[in-house]
Amino acid sequence: MNSYYVLNLLIYAAVDAMACLGLSQQFGVGGVTNFGFIIFQAAGGYAAAILAMPNQSANGAFQSYIGGWNLPFPIPWIGAAVVGGVIALPFTFLVGRRLRGDFAAVGLLVTAVLLNLLVTNYKPLLDGDAGLSLIPAPFQGEYNPLSSNYQWVFAAGSLVMCAVVYLLVRRITESPYGRSLRAMRDNDLVADSLGKSLLSLRTAMLVTGGAIAGLSGGILVSYITTWSPAAWGYAETVVLFAAVIIGGAGNHLGAILGAVLVPVGFEEVTRYIPTSNNLPPNLIPSLEWVAIGLLIVIFLWFRPQGILPERKRVIKAGQTPAAKAGDPAKPREPAKLGEQARSAEPAEPTPAAMGTAQAPSAGAVAAGPLLAGTAASGPADGLEPHGEIVLQAVDVARDFGGVRAVDGVSFSVRRGTVTGLIGPNGAGKSTLLAMLAGTLPVSSGRIRYQGEDVTHLPAYRRARLGLVRTFQLASEFKRLTVMENLLSAVPGNRGDSFRGALAGRRYWRDDEAAAITAAEELLERFGLAALANNYAGDLSGGQRRLVEIMRALMAEPRVLLLDEPMAGVHPNLARRIGNELIALCAGGLTVLMVEHELAIMDEFCDPVIAMAEGAVLAQGTMSELRSRTEVVEAYLVG
Amino acid sequence: MTIFLASFGFGLVTASVLAIASIGFTLQFGVTDVLNLAYGAVMIAGAFIAYVINQQGVSVWIGLAVAVVACSVGSVLLNACIYTPFQRRGASPITMVIVSLGMTLIIEFGVQAIAGGTAVSYTMSQGPNVRADGLILSAVQLVVIGLSVLVMIGTHVLLRYTKLGKAMRATAANRTLARNCGIRTSRVITITWALTGALCGLAGVVFAMDAGSFDATATDLFLVLILAAVFLGGPGQAYGAMLGAVVIGLATEISAAYITADYKYVIAFVALLVMLGVRPTGLLGKAG
Numbered sequence: 027m028n029s030y031y032v033l034n035l036l037i038y039a040a041v042d043a044m045a046c047l048g049l050s051q052q053f054g055v056g057g058v059t060n061f062g063f064i065i066f067q068a069a070g071g072y073a074a075a076i077l078a079m080p081n082q083s084a085n086g087a088f089q090s091y092i093g094g095w096n097l098p099f100p101i102p103w104i105g106a107a108v109v110g111g112v113i114a115l116p117f118t119f120l121v122g123r124r125l126r127g128d129f130a131a132v133g134l135l136v137t138a139v140l141l142n143l144l145v146t147n148y149k150p151l152l153d154g155d156a157g158l159s160l161i162p163a164p165f166q167g168e169y170n171p172l173s174s175n176y177q178w179v180f181a182a183g184s185l186v187m188c189a190v191v192y193l194l195v196r197r198i199t200e201s202p203y204g205r206s207l208r209a210m211r212d213n214d215l216v217a218d219s220l221g222k223s224l225l226s227l228r229t230a231m232l233v234t235g236g237a238i239a240g241l242s243g244g245i246l247v248s249y250i251t252t253w254s255p256a257a258w259g260y261a262e263t264v265v266l267f268a269a270v271i272i273g274g275a276g277n278h279l280g281a282i283l284g285a286v287l288v289p290v291g292f293e294e295v296t297r298y299i300p301t302s303n304n305l306p307p308n309l310i311p312s313l314e315w316v317a318i319g320l321l322i323v324i325f326l327w328f329r330p331q332g333i334l335p336e337r338k339r340v341i342k343a344g345q346t347p348a349a350k351a352g353d354p355a356k357p358r359e360p361a362k363l364g365e366q367a368r369s370a371e372p373a374e375p376t377p378a379a380m381g382t383a384q385a386p387s388a389g390a391v392a393a394g395p396l397l398a399g400t401a402a403s404g405p406a407d408g409l410e411p412h413g414e415i416v417l418q419a420v421d422v423a424r425d426f427g428g429v430r431a432v433d434g435v436s437f438s439v440r441r442g443t444v445t446g447l448i449g450p451n452g453a454g455k456s457t458l459l460a461m462l463a464g465t466l467p468v469s470s471g472r473i474r475y476q477g478e479d480v481t482h483l484p485a486y487r488r489a490r491l492g493l494v495r496t497f498q499l500a501s502e503f504k505r506l507t508v509m510e511n512l513l514s515a516v517p518g519n520r521g522d523s524f525r526g527a528l529a530g531r532r533y534w535r536d537d538e539a540a541a542i543t544a545a546e547e548l549l550e551r552f553g554l555a556a557l558a559n560n561y562a563g564d565l566s567g568g569q570r571r572l573v574e575i576m577r578a579l580m581a582e583p584r585v586l587l588l589d590e591p592m593a594g595v596h597p598n599l600a601r602r603i604g605n606e607l608i609a610l611c612a613g614g615l616t617v618l619m620v621e622h623e624l625a626i627m628d629e630f631c632d633p634v635i636a637m638a639e640g641a642v643l644a645q646g647t648m649s650e651l652r653s654r655t656e657v658v659e660a661y662l663v664g
Numbered sequence: 665m666t667i668f669l670a671s672f673g674f675g676l677v678t679a680s681v682l683a684i685a686s687i688g689f690t691l692q693f694g695v696t697d698v699l700n701l702a703y704g705a706v707m708i709a710g711a712f713i714a715y716v717i718n719q720q721g722v723s724v725w726i727g728l729a730v731a732v733v734a735c736s737v738g739s740v741l742l743n744a745c746i747y748t749p750f751q752r753r754g755a756s757p758i759t760m761v762i763v764s765l766g767m768t769l770i771i772e773f774g775v776q777a778i779a780g781g782t783a784v785s786y787t788m789s790q791g792p793n794v795r796a797d798g799l800i801l802s803a804v805q806l807v808v809i810g811l812s813v814l815v816m817i818g819t820h821v822l823l824r825y826t827k828l829g830k831a832m833r834a835t836a837a838n839r840t841l842a843r844n845c846g847i848r849t850s851r852v853i854t855i856t857w858a859l860t861g862a863l864c865g866l867a868g869v870v871f872a873m874d875a876g877s878f879d880a881t882a883t884d885l886f887l888v889l890i891l892a893a894v895f896l897g898g899p900g901q902a903y904g905a906m907l908g909a910v911v912i913g914l915a916t917e918i919s920a921a922y923i924t925a926d927y928k929y930v931i932a933f934v935a936l937l938v939m940l941g942v943r944p945t946g947l948l949g950k951a952g
Contacts, residue, residue, distance in 0.1 A: 125940060136891060136933060147927065307780055312774075313773070319766040319773070322763070323746065323767065659885065
């Protein structure tokens, strides 16, 4: 074991760890399954090579390649990162919202196979099958690249680069922006409905991962001084995936561990296997690949979270300065909270939490169950006629391959109301809600929100305008805590952008603290404060519904579209949710709510819209609807 | 003109092989909801099983029959031991694809470990050539085309006129609903794996016959063609796969005659990416 061998391992470890960090950011945090990851490392390698190499005729003329600019260090490494990032851009069309994640992964895999084939066969571009060789090492004119000192410096340099990459991905992941990425990973449709642009998040992930992979390729070629298609077969991506899965997807230290165990470990192991003439050719390499495949399947089955699982982000109550001003000594017992205690002491509204700025009034109205009845009829009696129209559907229709789920529906929702939407199963209620929110495109018709036509606005843009929906099926971000679920919805956090994340904690600390305060307050009101640091995926069905409603409220909605918010929720809790909504509506919120429980409709909703077979049957108060025979026939009798 | 006819002949054979493979792949995905990337690896395993039998001095056609049975059984086992347990646990489609990629490595390089890395070919007679105005096909190629036509007709009859076919379509459309309607979906799925596994084995052997010589990694690129054909017609659509196979098969071989053969996969690749980007439901699929 000489020092060259150790150095060799160190440099390989740094390069592989870097690549794994890029993949961990893309796949483990962002949920973008890039089966073509190796393309980006390859591109970085080639870019560094042709930037550093002299013109082909000046280089012995035995290989043919484009470029050959003979540029000094560190330009080849920078170029490698830039090229890795830039060539990620054309792939963004595969990862937008339209395409299933597994289809996109297949598209990227096939791209990797084909690009390798093309580079192999087209010699003028990058010397084809033979690949590039005699790639200059950094400063090789001044120093001897084969000397021990040079190699030590090179190894130290690559480890430093690896550390820089680690700090970069950690900074991104631990920011509010990283939380948005993890939310998208857990449930992309829901993240979309909360105002996250999937395309921009995924593009950022492809480019970041691509740049990191490119840099790793650049460093690698300037060490090994050759680069050919055989070094980046599609299966090399699978090795990196194996490393990230084994180390722990979503944990960057796990990615480094995986890099050391899988690619480096295998490199080392093969070195000590004696070559024997008795063994058939290709046996050892073949068995290595079999072992990689086995490792992937076995780990996904027995330990899908990897050796080092994703860390739970615990946010302690009263940790933030703003929260300390409140009442941290409150007992944290779900059943007792959110009643008299809260109403007695209106919380200070924070500028970053406009949506919950009505908190004091909510507390006041919800103070006693007796008040609930008057509050329910309040808007109807006191504010007749209702406020201006905020949301309007004009002749909206939706086809599902021959089935007309919604057939030319028109109605308006007025500001400050809790409008109910009832109808038998299959009436088209959820489809209608999805079209209003932009989750589904309309087949025809128009949707107007706050006087503007939003028919063709994507869901995340509508959410940013305050048109926020919840889902009929459980849609919590499973691997985010309850607190993180709530925080993920807060708009306008300075740290919730790529640049904000890079700017560091100091830049977004205050916004985050304000958001945490608002979230804690909401958790108290709904009696879930004790569960703030539990994974949302571990909650009961009713608790998850609550998390979803709270999360929607955190998104600062002006119009809230609720799809069966009370389903599976205890009746007492359902009434409390109803009262909270009524109180928020008195403060300017508007709610459109699909619900099957008619008692809820009776108590909280006015007006109520009745749908059947894709059309609106009638609209009015619940008691009016009960007197209409067509409604009774379609729905109330069944 | 002769070059066109000759390449058209090649195209017909490629399209036939591709049709058998693509119908199996697309039915497998449609009914079982597993995007089984190990399909190409199972194909080549079948090709090598036929090779081993052929090496004993037995006709390759017997080997073909054995390979069909072996791949059918193998696919049922692959599903029962690997895919179904993962699906029962609620693994996401992405996890399933990663698992199938892991299985690809295990099967493909397992074959390579046993067979070695060298290319092999069957000992068989190509039979007399049949020519029609510049279009020359060997008897074996005609048999391959005939087998493919039989598979297409069989698929049509199965899906349209048999109870099993209806059950398969119902399971593909909505598994829960199908189960609630009294269809034994788990049995339908097992039968689907058996049928598509058999098609996979058949495709593997005729692919190897058509290729002449093959090694353990030979289907890596052929899988690209399968995916292109499947996505062109619409994933899960049996008739779409037939259409896709004919289009992709002819297009790759005819283009190979006019540009370099090395780039013949590019057309399939472009078709696949365009379909993924523009219309992932395929030409025959419903609009999204």
